[in-house]
Structures are given as structure tokens and as C-alpha cells.
Amino acid sequence: MKKYIFALLVVVVMFNAFDNLKEITNLAIVSVLGLDVDEEGNYIATVEIIAGDKENNKKTILEKATGNSIQEAIRNIIDKTPQRLYLAHLETLIVSEDIAKSGIDNIVDFFIRDNDASNNFYLFVSKEKTAGKVIEKISEQEVSMLEMLKSSEKYRGNANTKTLSQCIQQILKVGSDICVNSCGINEDEIYIGEMAYFKEWKMQGYMSKDESIMYNILDKNVVSPILKTGEKENLIIVEIVTNDVKFGLKDNKVNIDINMEVNISEVGKAISLESKEKVREVENILENEVKDRVEDFVRKYQIERGVQILGFENLYYRKKKEYPQNVEFNTNVDISIANQGGVVNIW
Amino acid sequence: MNKIVEDIKERAKNSSDVFFREVAYKDKRVYLILSDAMVNTEVVSNFVVRSINEILRNTQTDKELDLKSKIEKRLNGDNINFENEIAISKIKKIDISKEDIFKYIFSGFVVIVYEQEVYIVEAKQNNSRSIMEPSTDSSVRGSRDSFVENIMQNLALIRNRIKNEKLLYKEQEIGRRTKTKCAIMYIEDIAKPELVNFIEEKLNGIDIDGILDVNYLQEFIEKENDSSFPVTITTQRPDLVSYYLLEGRVIILVNNSPYALVLPAFFDDFINSVDDLYQKSKNVTITRIIRYISMLLTILVPALYLSLITFDQETIPTKLLISISSQRESVPFPAVVEATMMMLAFEILKESDMRANNISGNTLSIVGALILGEAAVSAGIVSPIMIIVVAITTISGMLFSDINVINAFRRWRIIFMIFASLCGLVGMGIATVIFVASLVSTYSTYLPFTYPVAPLDITESMKNLFTRIRIPKDKTRQKILTNNLTKGR
Structure with missing residues (x-):
């Protein structure tokens, strides 16, 4: 008897799951979704659907539809495809600047609530007028935004690979804001642009390229961006090998500790690395340079513009202290040169 | 007169x-x-x-x-x-x-x-064939002789290896009409007396008109046991049998059957092969891990494929998903039907290949390879990925020599497929619970089948589960099989 009850339970459980069945061939796999608004405030959704042909070549289909909500716009696309839109494999979400400036909260809301969609994709702000245009380019050139993003982060440091769910977590913390990657079209080529910084859910503006790199150094401990100081004779160019940034509170002041190891990649004639003392001098020059830049960056965004992209307010919140009107901070930079690339070893 | x-x-x-x-x-x-x-x-x-x-x-x-x-x-x-x-x-x-x-x-x-x-x-006429190479438990480095139908010859093969008066040979007749000679063998001062008694009682309780093969006894001994896994080892190899005898297990020989029955059997005996003993112990570890992996593969791969492409597509990497999807585009059947069809076709092919004689066997494999392979794909009946799934399942199953184990794996493969086709990965989870429950509630004679994992015997698992201890270092016997623990005595 027990056996039959057990079997019955199993069957009940299984048939509950049965309506979840979806044949793979009935799915339209969406890899890129773009969202725009028109003049009347309606959403325009543009999707890139990937399908393979028989020889296993990737081919993409573009579809577009409007609706008065995101859900509606995406639903309306279904009228144009024979398959069901499948958002679980979404890699890239591009929103237009207009949407970003008026707030991304309802977009985030949609993706959190839709149980089909995963939140492990990357959010971009379109520097072009519409996201649709960028997607057309993506589809035409068959580029993968994901790969571009990864290599930008890895080798340049001007972009970061934070998924939407990581962004959401960051926004939902008290006193913490996000930066989002941007993309645009330059002379018929897609490129990854500077970071766009947000306050709460609304985009405020773009950083410069150097600032984007600085943000990523401070925020995600990225490795491998290149630092440059001096001109011609005094030129020093180094590549960051390891990077450890810590934020802390000390005497009601924010403490920024930066520990870096760098490799020298280029030096001018006047720079000598022949003895330990001289290497130390070079390290000092670099430390001062980095310190200046960090201080500039923090002053500009954290203090003047008041965006919490480095999460200073969150530091105070966690210690249950009030965030001071004029926040003060200390920067300690420690740089050591790991590899000079010299022909002769100095020791 | x-x-x-x-x-x-x-x-x-x-x-x-x-x-x-x-x-x-x-x-x-x-x-x-x-x-x-x-x-x-x-x-x-x-x-x-x-x-x-x-x-x-x-x-x-x-x-x-x-x-x-x-x-x-x-x-x-x-x-x-x-x-x-x-x-x-x-x-x-x-x-x-x-x-x-x-x-x-x-x-x-x-x-x-x-x-x-x-x-x-x-004045017997010698009707038995000469000793040949084993046809089932093949090995790379082991001895090349195998049991034949004549029980005396089999006894000789074992006695050749263990020349000890404590190795007992107890013959009895079973079968009212066939009067078949059956014998149990064990080493008196190694095997546990209660194990010997248990088996002797089982044999004495058999009342049947005929014993034609060792499998008849196997079924009588497994009587209370409805597990799909065999709880006795059947082997053709005298060297393997001698190894088991020295461990303290009991052997049953039956006249007219070229197989010996070894009792009790544990699950890892079917996974590990006799060849492991003849190869360097360090390298055996990898071989054994591969065997465990392929055991999982042969049971799980079709179910996994089904649940991934019908329920849990989000777990497949995007590129693979696109590739699978484009391959499946021309297939008119749902994935479940496609998988069932292919597994069925394969099982039919396997069965007929086993039964057919050598001459038609060759034709069979060519036709089978064509049907299951190129032709079915280009006709759009199955997708290439399904062929890969079937191939992986089959090849992984080939690692095991005992036909009963292969069939048990097949049975569980089908159960897993049913659960997977009804509710995907969740179903496989349910099936796994059932599988593990059924495995750990199996007994061989009166000993737990999943020993040394459940009940856990750490020393034994360290010695002989994934790794094989070096022979000079292995100085003790298994506690579960013998009271005479020190080897060399």
C-alpha cells in the first residue's frame, strides 16, 4: 500500500512539471534585446533571434514591435515569429539613453519578475539614438557583445562585466550606485564606449575613458590596464599585474588602500632602473601619480557630483554612522615593480 | 538370467x-x-x-x-x-x-x-573441449585459461593455483533428473563458517528436476532478492576465482557450466576488473575512476539529454543550444520519441548481434551501422546529436563484462529516461533517490551489496574502491568476509 501511495505522489509531482515541457525547436533563442521609447512613450523592443541553419552556421533574425509596456512590446514580437521567444539565453540588453536617463527601474522590475528570463546578461546604454540601430549593426556584423566586453575588461580595463543581477544587488544596497557600459557605432563599427554612471535608477552622464579605467581599477580590482606618466624623456608606462583595493573607515574618514604590482613596459631616456634606490624612485613617481588620479576621481564623482559609485555612503551605513556632508578621505598607494623587462638584473 | x-x-x-x-x-x-x-x-x-x-x-x-x-x-x-x-x-x-x-x-x-x-x-569418454581463452572476462595481462564444461577440469584449474589442503571441495548432486554435480569450494580457515552454512543451506533447499547452468543456482540463491543487479559474480577465469577464494569468498561450480559462481558479490566487484591486479597500482586509479564515470554515463546520458533539451534549456551553453536546435530542426518527432526510437533500435541491434552467427553477424553490423548512423541522419529521422548520445551510452556500457550488470544498467537507463521525459532534471533527481534506495537495500547472501560505501568501511574504501593498494602493502583481509584477518596466514 505504501508503495502505491509513494508511486502516486511521484506521478503527481511529475505531471505538475509536465506543462513546463518545451521542445527545443519551438524556442526562438533571443541573444540581444534592445529597448527604445518613441515620442508617445511606447516601448519599442528589438530582438536578435539566433538560429542555426542545417550546416550549423549561425544566422540571426531581427524582429521589432511596439507596445505600451515592455511586456506588451515583447509579446507583440511573438506575432511575427512562429516560435516562442526564449529569454533565458539573453546575453545583452541595450537600452537607449532616453530610457536610461528616465530610469531603468521598470526594466529591472520586468526581468526580476519574468521567470523565464535569467538575469545573467549585460546591460548597455546605447550612445546612438536608438538601441534598435545598434542591434541592426550587431546583427549585420555578427559580433558578440559578450566577447567584446570580456576582452575590453581584460585587456583595456574600460569596461566591466557586471551582470544585471549583480547591478541590481549593488543598487539595492543603501548608498551605492552603479556604472553601466555603453556602446555605440563609430564609422560603421560597433565599439564599447565609456562607462555611464547612475544615481539611483537614473543615468547622469558618461565618464571619460581614463575615468572609466580608474573606476574599474577601484571597483572591480581589474588587472592589466596601462598607466602612463610623464612625457618623452620622463615617460613611464606600466602595466598593472596585481591590484588590490580596500575601502575602510578610520576616524570617520574613508581610507583607500591600493596595493599594486606593475610591470614596466616602456620608459623614457631619463628614467634609470639600475639600482634599487632608483627603482624605488620610479615607484614613488608612480605612487604619486596614481594617488593624484584617484583623488581627482573621488573628488569629482563622490564629492562634487554626489554619486555613490564607490559606495562611500554604504561604508558609513554599515558602521551605522551618519554620512557627513563633506566626506573626507585618505589615499594610500603602494606600488612595487615586479618586472622591469631589463636585460641585466640589478641584484 | x-x-x-x-x-x-x-x-x-x-x-x-x-x-x-x-x-x-x-x-x-x-x-x-x-x-x-x-x-x-x-x-x-x-x-x-x-x-x-x-x-x-x-x-x-x-x-x-x-x-x-x-x-x-x-x-x-x-x-x-x-x-x-x-x-x-x-x-x-x-x-x-x-x-x-x-x-x-x-x-x-x-x-x-x-x-x-x-x-x-x-570408462568415461572424454567429451569435454580443451581449455580455451575466456570469452567474456577478457584481460590484457592475466592468464589465458578459462573454465570448461567439465567440473573436474575446472577443479584442476583452481587446484593448480591453490595447493592447500584447506581448500575444500564439497560435491553434491542437485536436480532430481539431471543429477548434476554441484560443488562448493572455500578455504576452510579463511571463509566465515556462517557464510558457508548459509550457502550450504540454500543449496540443500533446492528441489528441482534439473540444473542446466550455474545461473539456475544463482536464481535460487538470490531468491528473496528482486534487485535488478546481480548479487553473485559469475566468471570464467580461474585466476579471478582463486583471488576471491583467498579473500574468503565461497565458490560454486556446476558440472556442464563453464562459469563459476562467487558469493558474496559487492557492487564494486562489477565495476573493477581482474586486470587491475596485473597492472601498476598507481595507474589503476585512473582506470577505476573512468569506469565509475562511464557507469554514470551509460545510465544517465540519454536521460540527461532529454531533460536538457525539453525542460532545462537554460542550463545549456548558448552556442551548444543553437547547434542542437539547428540539428533538430529537420527532425519531425519530439525529442522523447526520437530518443525512444533510437534506444530501441540500438537494443534490437545489440540483441540480434549477440544471437546471430558469425556469417550473418557481419552483415548485421554493417546494416546496423548504416541504419543507426549516416542514413538515419540524412533522412531526417534522427539528429546527429542523438547518435552521439546513443554512442556514448553504448560505449560506456561496454566497459563492464557481466551481462547481468549491463542489463541492470539498461533497466535503470530506461527508468531514468521515463522520469526525465516527464519532468526533466527534477525527475532525474527523483529517479536518483529511487536508484540509490534500491541499491543500498540490496543484499548479497546476508551482506550489504554496496559495501564498502554503505555501510562505510573507510579502510576498505581507501584500499580498494577507487585506488588499488600495492600488493606488498596490503596485509589484511576484509573484515566482512573473514575472521582470519592477517594475510600470509
């Missing part, structure tokens, strides 16, 4: 191969009864008949004794002593009222009836 002979003649009147012969001298008559098929006629005429003739007539040429008295002495029923005078080593006087005479006749004995006395003389 002799009454005993009359009686035998009456009982065997419809068996034309039972042959009667009378050797007579004066009024004394000696009767020979034998089965044509079973005896070696040369032995009968050269040794049995001649010996009897000599017993009866030799006295004529004997000049020293008084002829008459000698004949009389010889022919006096009490004094004719066949046991001493026939030139064959195996001769025995039997009591006809207690024993079935036909058992001896059909075992290749010559029955000699003289007045009220019955003797049997062995």
Missing part, C-alpha cells in the same frame, strides 16, 4: 544406447551394462572385458595349482574380487537398492553384475 540385469533391462528397454553384454564361462555369468554414448569403447574392451576374461580364464594356463580347485576358487562368488583385479583405477562396489544405477550408466561407468553383486567401473 540374473534378476538385477532383468530389472535394469526392463527399465531401459526404450533407451537404445544402453548396451548389455554377457561374459560367460561355464555356468558363471558376468554381465556388463554400459551406455554407448558415454563410455570409451577402447577402455571397455581393452581393460574391462579383458580383465574379466582373465579373471575367468587365466587359471587354465596356471600349471602350478590344481586346475579344478583354482577355477573353483576363482569362480566361487565370494572370492571373485573385481575390485582388486580389474585394471582400472576407479572401481566401486555399490548397493543397488540404495543407489540409482542409471546415474552411473549415463555418467560413463560400466556396470558389472555378478550374481547379487554390482560393481561400477569408470
